[in-house]
Amino acid sequence: MRQFSMTKTIIQFILFLFTLAVLIPLLNILALSLSDPARVSELSGLGVLPKGFSLINYEIIMSNPFILKSIFNSVFITIVGTLLNLFLTAITAYVLARTEFVGKRIVLVVLIAIMVFEPSMITEYLLMKDLHLLNSYAAVILYKAINVYYLFILMRFFQEVPTSILEAAKIDGAGHFRIFTRIMLPLSKPALATLALFYGVYHWNEYFRATIYLSDPNKWPLQVVLRQFVVTQDNTTLLKGVEGMTPELLATLDFGSLQSATIVVAVIPMLLLYPLILKYFTKGTMDGGVKE
Template sequence: MKRLSWTRSIIYFVLFIITLAVLIPVLNLVAMSLSDPSRVKELTGLGVIPKGFSFINYEIILSNPLILKSIANSVFITIVGTFINLFLTSLMAYVLARTNFVGKKVVLLFLIAIMVFEPSMITEYLLMKDLNLLNTYASLILYKAINVYYLFILMRFFQEIPESLIEAARIDGAGHFRIFTSIVLPLSKPALATLTLFYGVYHWNEYFRATIYITDPNKWPLQVVLRQFVVKQDNTTMLSGMDMSAEMLASLDFGSLQASTIIIAIIPLLLLYPLILKYFTKGTMDGGVKD
């Protein structure tokens, strides 16, 4: 065993402190959400072990119809949205990567122009209004349905598929759509997995478009409800629609209820975190600053 040098030991220690700085604020909320409401006051801002143990905060949160509905909305938007993202992105990436047509250069230039100039949130809002898409999930699913940056990542991947495979299929009489579905897509599973996670995380975390496009609380995704609760401190909306005795209300700790809502919003990301790490790291290193 080689002994750690002084410099190394200091670095190991500093990195340890950094990871604590990331973890403690999160674990403190976990501890708060799992503490017994009557004892949660004993928990300090740095504590990571629940005082007492109780699922009551989660039971209350998950019996709130508004929150339950919003979780269902988020799951729906994330799944359908990601599917449509993948379909549109891969279709366009295939055409741009594997075919030659007049005006391809123009299309590529057009895409770059779109990347550098974003429309105003005002005119985007007015467009959704004109299309009668306000208060629909479609507005959230169609907004940024193709991310140009991800499109370019997928294009680069499609370009690396050996021409011989595609040539062979063409000789067997396969058309473009056939080649796309039975050769290019199956060969691109790692890239598609990366994009699924990119788009999926985007949809799950999206709150701003939902804040401005969706005014009907029953259609809100979880992030908007969470924002209402945690950022705007709106406890009335949070408790509406729930049958609770005055006694029960008095025993609640709002901080802990907020904490458990935050944790619920993080759980799907934590469950997928090993996959996210694997594919995001790869996708970012391949697509980010390219050498």
Template sequence: MRRLEISKIVIYLMLFAFTLMVLVPLLHLLALSLTDPGKAHLMGGLDIIPKGFSTINYQLLLSNPLITGSILNSVWITVAGTFLNLLLTSMAAYVLARTEFIGKKFVLFFLIVIMVFEPGMIPEYLLVKDLGLMNTLTSLILYKAINVYYLFILMRFIQDIPEEILEASRIDGAGHFRLYSRIILPLSKPGLATLGLFYGVYHWNEYFRATLYISDPSKWPLQVVLRQFVVRKDNTSLIGNQNMFDSSINFDFASLQAGTIMIAIVPLLFLYPFILKYYAKGELEGGVKD
């Protein structure tokens, strides 16, 4: 028992250390973004309390049309893209997991080939260009409308739904659409929540293809603006907005970077609690009586 208790203490200490390694940098960025620009140089790398609380950095960032426009673009790409992803993935998963049709094995084999050997960037770029989707948000929404790997995950989840439930619905006269909408989707909420989180994070963090397909800065998602500002250190788009504030304020570039990063991170942090409530056990308990 003593060895067991010691091992637990060691495990807890390790988990606590890993948590600090993740949490402290985030808290430092938050504190830096809320620090008075004149005192930002006093912030150390491990400081998690702002020095002279101020929201001036966020006022400057959110007063910039490029920042606010990019946030709206990212929200639209994430919401529309995730909805389309879940709709098409769940439909395909139901058909492949719960129906039989000619050529089903070939379709599954073809999907595996697509998953292993993805098309290169050049064919993808030419396809987007031929479809007339260049410089449009639709090019980012439609990309990987169905992720084959996630499709197989959801297929496995749907296969675990007892056949007796579906058979009872068929006896009551339910067709495929009713089975899909009234049985499969409600019982697949944990799986759909998982995939929705994966799809949503992917769309929210999209920047590589946005730099390839979108040339108009007004259509850039937030991550592209974040990369221009934080990675490439291009702050020219923010200088024009400083005249809206007191000329005595000397904005700190590092604080503005931290504020931009927090704006990109916070929506995902708020998303997790809403997703986690669907990770409920016992969804199928009581559904079938042996």
């Protein structure tokens, strides 16, 4: 039984303040998106309760003909992209972290170079054009199929798997591929879950490349449709095609709260991922196998 600990209470309190600092501005955005457009000006920057209540902003967003399609596109890009990321990153990280082979050092230095050099947009665009990947999901998914930064992080995790386990497997006659799939991957679940989260969020939030490589609006991910409104100050895209949008109705809207609603819509699907990911961050994940 744990005893009351002063240190623990202080820690809990510090973290509580921290989450408060994060939460209040975010709740403010939520409150803004749910407020009655006519009363929005009453809401202060720290207010967390909506003034009045209206779902008009969400109705508008949801009646945009591209929104549902774009959510589907985003989910597709995120799932396929993340799976590919995980496979390529893990298999490459295993070879680089746990084996010796001829030329390894050069490969590592070249990888660092790949990480720090950012070629200009036009070079990448020409490459995609030559590969005939323009206007295809492949361009968006492939251009960062392995993030070198994450690759090195996964290598670090792989390196910390005790050598004794691998040696034991080797003695049993397991080859590299078998060790990788049967031992390395199961032992690295938290690391892979972390990476899945990182890659997943990255794909979900990807915006810039999607605007460049996906010109067909039917292929746009959610972020492109939403940011069109928030960033490029273009109200027409979001409101275009919304049934019964008259100038009068348009005029009663509050763009600030409409924007807030788009932010909420973009973030909510990410929250649905939380339980899935947090599962891997609980006690006992590492039980069995780690004991040296």
